[in-house]
Amino acid sequence: MSEAPAVLDDLREESEELDRLVAELPPGAWATPTPAPGWTVAHQIAHLAWTDEAALLAATDPGAFATAAERAAAAPDRFVDEGAEAGATAAPDALLARWREGRARLHRVLAEAPAGSRFPWYGPPMSATSLATARLMETWAHGQDVADALGVARPPTARLRHVAWLGVRARDYAYAVRGLPAPPGPFRVELRAPDGRETWAYGPEDAPQRVTGPALDFCLLVTQRVHRDDTALRAEGAEADHWLTVAQAFAGPPGPGRAPAAGSAPSAGRAPATGPSPVTGPSPSAGRPPGTGRAGAGGRGGA
Helix, strand or coil: CCCCHHHHHHHHHHHHHHHHHHHCCCHHHHHCECCCCCCEHHHHHHHHHHHHHHHHHHHHCHHHHHHHHHHHHHCCCCHHHHHHHHHHCCCHHHHHHHHHHHHHHHHHHHHHCCCCCEECCCCCCEEHHHHHHHHHHHHHHHHHHHHHHHCCCCCCCCCHHHHHHHHHHCHHHHHHCCCCCCCCCCCEEEEECCCCCCEEEECCCCCCCEEEEEHHHHHHHHCCCCCHHHCCCEEECHHHHHHHHHCCCCCCCCCCCCCCCCCCCCCCCCCCCCCCCCCCCCCCCCCCCCCEECCEECECCEC
């Protein structure tokens, strides 16, 4: 029996919310530009369909997935865009049908995966739970791009706990992908849940390095949907402060992220850092992250 029933239910709900957002759009609206440069609403849905199909391949035919991953590695700056661009040429009704079919098939396969199963991916191999969580994170992040493009405000939900967990879990990966040593000790992360009543906490309570703030802001940050200065996140300690400048919940090279909103104050939400200055490294790549992994597929803008 699969270990991922709860997150699969949340993944279905996240997908259905985005589905409702695009299902009734007139064909011309699928060409609406999104905040991801060069990507329309159609590109966003095509990317999700493409990545669901890649996840399905990984879960059902690891050998074929390995071959596909080798092709992707040979064109790291193009393979994600090429997949989205090819899918975006389809008629909207055909593209929507493709996405629906692929995500339904993936749901069935992950629901039936034996406990302890591990699947290859563009990053480290993942369990059914981790793969479903990655798909939820990416569906939410690209859904945010679509909502922003259409001028729709989406109330945050408790499903963000999965995205937050990935962002915390991927802390050391964010350093490794930049060629930097990870901080030696654990951090404390306390995030205010969307309902305003619950706190999602990670790490030891007495950790000197701390991050606090709204869960929505943290999730937007680790998926590179917002600039750090436009969040209400607070960091205590130099290492925690630095982490918020490099955090990413997706595999692949670091992307450029989002520029700060006009008029935003530098370093908003930061507590004074104490202790030694964090290790610095090269600036994030000018390209968007091409890989897919522990937090989903790298698409325009991050996850």
